Amino acid sequence: xxxxxxxxxxxxxxxxxxxxxxxxxxxxxxxxxxxxxxxxxxxxxxxxxxxxxxxxxxxxxxxxxxxxxxxxxxxxxxxxxxxxxxxxxxxxxxxxxxxxxxxxxxxxxxxxxxxxxxxxxxxxxxxxxxxxxxxxxxxxxxxxxxxxxxxxxxxxxxxxxxxxxxxxxxxxxxxxxxxxxxxxxxxxxxxxxxxxxxxxxxxxxxxxxxxxxxxxxxxxxxxxxxxxxxxxxxxxxxxxxxxxxxxxxxxx
Amino acid sequence: xxxxxxxxxxxxxxxxxxxxxxxxxxxxxxxxxxxxxxxxxxxxxxxxxxxxxxxxxxxxxxxxxxxxxxxxxxxxxxxxxxxxxxxxxxxxxxxxxxxxxxxxxxxxxxxxxxxxxxxxxxxxxxxxxxxxxxxxxxxxxxxxxxxxxxxxxxxxxxxxxxxxxxxxxxxxxxxxxxxxxxxxxxxxxxxxxxxxxxxxxxxxxxxxxxxxxxxxxxxxxxxxxxxxxxxxxxxxxxxxxxxxxxxxxxxxxxxxxxxxxxxxxxxxxxxxxxxxxxxxxxxxxxxxxxxxxxxxxxxxxxxxxxxxxxxxxxxxxxxxxxxxxxxxxxxxxxxxxxxxxxxxxxxxxxxxx
Numbered sequence: 001x002x003x004x005x006x007x008x009x010x011x012x013x014x015x016x017x018x019x020x021x022x023x024x025x026x027x028x029x030x031x032x033x034x035x036x037x038x039x040x041x042x043x044x045x046x047x048x049x050x051x052x053x054x055x056x057x058x059x060x061x062x063x064x065x066x067x068x069x070x071x072x073x074x075x076x077x078x079x080x081x082x083x084x085x086x087x088x089x090x091x092x093x094x095x096x097x098x099x100x101x102x103x104x105x106x107x108x109x110x111x112x113x114x115x116x117x118x119x120x121x122x123x124x125x126x127x128x129x130x131x132x133x134x135x136x137x138x139x140x141x142x143x144x145x146x147x148x149x150x151x152x153x154x155x156x157x158x159x160x161x162x163x164x165x166x167x168x169x170x171x172x173x174x175x176x177x178x179x180x181x182x183x184x185x186x187x188x189x190x191x192x193x194x195x196x197x198x199x200x201x202x203x204x205x206x207x208x209x210x211x212x213x214x215x216x217x218x219x220x221x222x223x224x225x226x227x228x229x230x231x232x233x234x235x236x237x238x239x240x241x242x243x244x245x246x247x248x249x250x251x252x
Numbered sequence: 253x254x255x256x257x258x259x260x261x262x263x264x265x266x267x268x269x270x271x272x273x274x275x276x277x278x279x280x281x282x283x284x285x286x287x288x289x290x291x292x293x294x295x296x297x298x299x300x301x302x303x304x305x306x307x308x309x310x311x312x313x314x315x316x317x318x319x320x321x322x323x324x325x326x327x328x329x330x331x332x333x334x335x336x337x338x339x340x341x342x343x344x345x346x347x348x349x350x351x352x353x354x355x356x357x358x359x360x361x362x363x364x365x366x367x368x369x370x371x372x373x374x375x376x377x378x379x380x381x382x383x384x385x386x387x388x389x390x391x392x393x394x395x396x397x398x399x400x401x402x403x404x405x406x407x408x409x410x411x412x413x414x415x416x417x418x419x420x421x422x423x424x425x426x427x428x429x430x431x432x433x434x435x436x437x438x439x440x441x442x443x444x445x446x447x448x449x450x451x452x453x454x455x456x457x458x459x460x461x462x463x464x465x466x467x468x469x470x471x472x473x474x475x476x477x478x479x480x481x482x483x484x485x486x487x488x489x490x491x492x493x494x495x496x497x498x499x500x501x502x503x504x505x506x507x508x509x510x511x512x513x514x515x516x517x518x519x520x521x522x523x524x525x526x527x528x529x530x531x532x533x534x535x536x537x538x539x540x541x542x543x544x545x546x547x548x549x550x551x552x553x554x555x556x557x558x559x560x561x562x563x564x565x566x567x568x569x570x571x572x573x574x575x576x577x578x579x580x581x582x583x584x585x586x587x588x589x590x591x592x593x594x595x596x597x598x599x600x601x602x603x604x605x
Contacts, residue, residue, distance in 0.1 A: 156333075157336045157338060160332065162302070163303075163330040164353065164398070165324045165354060166349075166350075170353055174352075179338075179339065181340075
């Protein structure tokens with residue numbers, strides 16, 4: 001018993017160490033350089049763009065994905081089950097492939113792309129391209145999180161609201177959505193985190209304007225590890241802050 | 253005019269099925285739908301509430317055909333088994349919900365909520381979160397919420413199953429009073445026969461998606477329409493037999509080793525049943541007007557609270573009889589005792605097969 005316990009805790013400690021070491025070490029090495037970010041207008045612009053595009057993408061995902069998650073949760077049949085699997089495909093794709101797919105479908109020479117460009121949305125090397133990519137890769141995370149939330153709400157609660165005089169839509173907005181608010185927020189935060197971490201697909205669709213994750217790659221390739229350090233450590237802090245927010249939402 | 257009328261309603265939904273159900277509930281009646289779990293009772297209630305639409309048949313509430321109407325247009329109160337309180341709202345906002353949906357001004361909402369809360373004795377709970385309520389409190393809040401919606405027809409799904417047994421007795425009398433004071437028609441679904449007897453003006457017994465008997469508690473209790481109803485109402489003594497002789501309004505029925513005299517003239521194969529409390533138990537033979545007399549040996553003594561169930565071996569058959577705990581002691585009855593059992597011919601009910 002005790003022997004097994006020792007083996008288990010040793011393996012566990014080793015794994016914990018493996019995960020935490022890079023985080024700790026990057027912070028230790030990078031922290032003295034963190035201040036440099038304030039003099040680095042290119043990096044600041046890239047971070048700002050990442051946050052803005054990430055916010056836009058997760059807001060759009062929340063708006064479109066919440067009704068979808070509700071439908072997937074309440075209408076359980078073969079079609080919705082197939083749909084659910086199809087919608088999870090982006091999770092399994094290599095990110096560069098996801099980028100190619102977005103480019104193929106929505107570039108300004110396709111029919112759809114032409115329609116989009118009429119309302120000022122061109123995806124090649126543009127802000128919208130970044131948003132499209134981010135929404136594509138983070139949608140599955142949002143939908144599955146929010147769907148799980150809807151699943152956990154007793155249908156009888158909705159039934160009762162209806163008998164009390166609320167229409168279907170009133171029931172959704174007054175009862176179901178408020179009951180699921182925590183999951184919607186968590187889904188949005190997770191998709192925001194996923195959005196700003198995306199590199200591969202962004203590189204394909206919109207190398208410019210540069211988001212923070214792209215800039216890290218560029219600086220590393222062009223000038224080496226040291227030059228990417230200050231941006232790296234700032235991004236670590238942003239990610240940690242996002243997850244702290246997630247924990248607060250889930251507990252609150 | 254009946255408060256609710258179902259005409260040949262059928263529905264299949266998942267594993268549950270309702271088949272060809274018709275019945276009427278009178279105005280201000282306490283109507284209990286009684287059946288084992290899986291009989292389709294909840295589905296039937298949800299059909300009346302409008303949560304599901306029937307595949308066939310019509311549902312009429314207050315003279316209006318509501319078969320195709322959505323739940324919010326039916327004016328009924330529905331209280332599911334777990335009460336389904338809105339956990340993101342306070343007790344106050346739960347009760348206010350139907351009023352807010354109807355866009356009543358705040359002042360009126362407050363007046364109505366406070367009025368209903370005081371009638372149900374839950375004013376002190378108004379600011380509480382629903383998660384902190386006990387089972388009995390949650391039930392009152394759910395009922396208050398249905399009243400606030402102005403419902404005069406209340407559908408209750410197993411309202412007493414989520415509370416502990418001691419509270420259950422209290423809540424029974426509360427429900428009776430609640431129904432009377434608020435002039436409601438109630439349809440109450442349960443699998444508990446005692447609950448049905450205690451509350452119902454009439455009972456509909458349900459089995460496998462069908463209504464098998466509708467009647468007063470006495471009718472269902474003493475004149476079950478089928479062996480199933482007899483079994484489900486714990487009649488205990490159910491025997492299949494053959495009519496041997498008929499004379500002057502009395503039939504002799506042979507069922508296994510029992511020879512039974514029943515009031516009424518019957519023929520052919522029949523099922524007979526009599527309740528354990530209709531059996532008189534004695535240590536010695538006594539002279540009585542009861543036509544049926546059996547002699548047997550007590551095989552088992554089961555104490556059920558104030559009553560004791562005796563299982564008596566008569567020939568190859570078993571007859572069940574209730575005695576009080578006092579009689580058990582006075583007659584000094586125990587397993588292995590030889591006893592005489594007497595049943596009146598009029599206490600035996602014949603189910604036509």
